[in-house]
Amino acid sequence: MKLVKPQTKAYSLILRYLLFLLMFIGYGVFELFSQSFEDAHDQALGSLGNYELLFSNQYFWDSLLTSINITFSSTIISIVLGVVLARLIYFYLHQSKWKYLIWIPMLIPHFVAGHLILLFFSQSGLISRAFYNLRWINHMSQFPGVVNDPWGIGIILTYIWKEVPFVVLMVLPAYYRQNKQYIDVVRTLGGSKWQVFKMVEWPALYPIVIETALILWAFVITAYEIPYLLGVTYPKMLSVLAYQWFYQGDWSSRPIAMALFSVLTVFILMITFGCFRLTQSGRFRSMRGR
Amino acid sequence: MLRTLSKLILIVTLISIFLVPLCFLVLFSVSANWWWPELFPGKFGLEPWFRIFNQPQIKAALWTTLWIGFLVIMLNLILALPIAKALAHLDFKGKSIIDTVFMLPILIPTMGIAMGLHITMIKYGLADSWVGVVLIHLLPTLPYSIRILRTAFEDLGVKWEEQARSLGASGITLLRTLWLPLILPSIRAIIFLTFIISMSQYILTVIIGGGKVVTLALVYFPYFNSSNPGAIAVLSIIFALLPLLIMGLWELIIRILFPVKKLKS
Numbered sequence: 001m002k003l004v005k006p007q008t009k010a011y012s013l014i015l016r017y018l019l020f021l022l023m024f025i026g027y028g029v030f031e032l033f034s035q036s037f038e039d040a041h042d043q044a045l046g047s048l049g050n051y052e053l054l055f056s057n058q059y060f061w062d063s064l065l066t067s068i069n070i071t072f073s074s075t076i077i078s079i080v081l082g083v084v085l086a087r088l089i090y091f092y093l094h095q096s097k098w099k100y101l102i103w104i105p106m107l108i109p110h111f112v113a114g115h116l117i118l119l120f121f122s123q124s125g126l127i128s129r130a131f132y133n134l135r136w137i138n139h140m141s142q143f144p145g146v147v148n149d150p151w152g153i154g155i156i157l158t159y160i161w162k163e164v165p166f167v168v169l170m171v172l173p174a175y176y177r178q179n180k181q182y183i184d185v186v187r188t189l190g191g192s193k194w195q196v197f198k199m200v201e202w203p204a205l206y207p208i209v210i211e212t213a214l215i216l217w218a219f220v221i222t223a224y225e226i227p228y229l230l231g232v233t234y235p236k237m238l239s240v241l242a243y244q245w246f247y248q249g250d251w252s253s254r255p256i257a258m259a260l261f262s263v264l265t266v267f268i269l270m271i272t273f274g275c276f277r278l279t280q281s282g283r284f285r286s287m288r289g290r
Numbered sequence: 291m292l293r294t295l296s297k298l299i300l301i302v303t304l305i306s307i308f309l310v311p312l313c314f315l316v317l318f319s320v321s322a323n324w325w326w327p328e329l330f331p332g333k334f335g336l337e338p339w340f341r342i343f344n345q346p347q348i349k350a351a352l353w354t355t356l357w358i359g360f361l362v363i364m365l366n367l368i369l370a371l372p373i374a375k376a377l378a379h380l381d382f383k384g385k386s387i388i389d390t391v392f393m394l395p396i397l398i399p400t401m402g403i404a405m406g407l408h409i410t411m412i413k414y415g416l417a418d419s420w421v422g423v424v425l426i427h428l429l430p431t432l433p434y435s436i437r438i439l440r441t442a443f444e445d446l447g448v449k450w451e452e453q454a455r456s457l458g459a460s461g462i463t464l465l466r467t468l469w470l471p472l473i474l475p476s477i478r479a480i481i482f483l484t485f486i487i488s489m490s491q492y493i494l495t496v497i498i499g500g501g502k503v504v505t506l507a508l509v510y511f512p513y514f515n516s517s518n519p520g521a522i523a524v525l526s527i528i529f530a531l532l533p534l535l536i537m538g539l540w541e542l543i544i545r546i547l548f549p550v551k552k553l554k555s
Contacts, residue, residue: 028407096301098305116311116312268399
């Protein structure tokens with residue numbers, strides 16, 4: 001039984017509300033795209049001029065490569081460590097209060113996490129000090145600077161520390177939901193731990209793992225704060241480059257910054273669509289009882 | 291035996307990775323002249339704390355952060371409650387589309403949206419003001435709030451409401467006596483999460499606030515590479531404490547609004 005009548009009016013209000021909010025997002029994206037077609041530098045380059053400028057810009061390609069490297073490394077490492085940690089917590093710290101420790105990184109901003117990495121891993125950081133006191137190095141400069149380094153190791157470390165708990169948060173419920181008897185079935189039939197993971201845990205986990213990876217990936221590739229603080233001047237990550245163009249005094253490079261973010265948005269949507277297809281086909285496969 | 295050992299190793303690892311860094315942060319904030327290669331500070335003192343709190347700019351930024359955070363939380367609750375309820379309990383045409391589109395701000399770069407909206411914000415006088423900043427902070431927060439509340443409403447179902455309605459409850463009574471108490475844990479989660487996300491926003495605040503709306507995040511950045519490890523440690527600790535302060539305030543308000551009635555079982 002549904003008591004629809006008194007609610008209909010309220011719900012139609014809510015729907016209008018919803019549409020209004022969607023407009024806010026949709027309008028922002030629309031403005032982003034349309035401004036990316038405006039003329040930069042007062043030159044008549046045609047409507048795709050900014051994209052030509054963008055794609056012929058060596059800074060852009062170097063940044064793109066760096067961003068993709070850093071994003072994929074931090075996403076994949078976070079996912080793997082997160083799944084392993086979720087598994088360990090599920091099996092070992094089921095009732096222990098200690099498991100709440102992993103929520104610490106969720107409570108602080110990314111840039112504070114970046115500060116922690118700096119405290120430990122910079123050339124004057126605590127690890128460097130420990131190495132000196134262990135007589136492994138004689139001077140600060142002998143410690144490999146992994147913060148503000150061209151490979152973005154500091155950035156990757158920050159994201160791992162910050163995102164592994166997020167992965168655990170997303171994955172742990174799937175662990176609790178899975179049917180424990182399947183594990184027993186595999187074990188009694190002589191399956192190893194790896195086979196348990198492959199046949200029981202992974203099929204239950206992987207839609208949520210893909211979704212989590214997607215959220216992380218889309219977040220890291222467009223994030224500004226950490227690359228700005230822990231990155232190097234060249235090559236910059238994409239968002240830092242885009243902001244530099246966006247903020248240039250006379251606004252003449254703004255359309256190129258818009259073009260860059262438009263490209264990124266399309267890129268992310270394509271990957272999202274790809275992942276969506278992947279998980280869907282996966283569901284069908286498991287439904288057929290492969 | 292092996293199990294206990296593995297458990298112990300796991301706990302020690304968790305402590306050293308997640309808790310120890312924070313301890314060093316505290317140590318840095320109460321030390322002076324702690325340079326390379328000293329592993330522990332030679333001198334202790336509250337000098338970094340005084341240095342930070344003596345700056346009127348930082349105090350102002352603290353209030354701005356709290357004010358913006360408060361408004362973002364309120365807007366999140368006001369918007370997310372009805373939307374999440376509609377998405378959870380109502381079937382309508384195009385629901386799955388709206389559903390998907392609503393999760394898009396998690397995937398579509400919010401920085402790009404902010405860049406696109408900047409001109410419009412200027413046109414309507416929202417740029418360089420806290421109003422615009424509050425609006426733009428909705429982008430990274432609202433999708434999560436809706437998601438959390440939606441799950442809560444779905445888990446509760448519609449039976450409670452049908453029962454209450456058949457007993458003659460409606461509107462405000464329904465909200466006050468039924469829904470609010472039932473979804474209180476989710477609201478707590480939203481307040482916590484929303485505040486953390488809002489206070490962490492640097493680039494959205496810079497783009498829309500134009501450097502005129504100075505939150506704590508904006509004060510933090512110039513300190514980051516400064517040669518004063520104590521001052522930056524103090525700021526980091528303030529960031530870690532602020533959400534706890536918000537949580538404390540919330541618990542206080544709840545205790546006053548909904549005095550605990552002991553259930554006799």
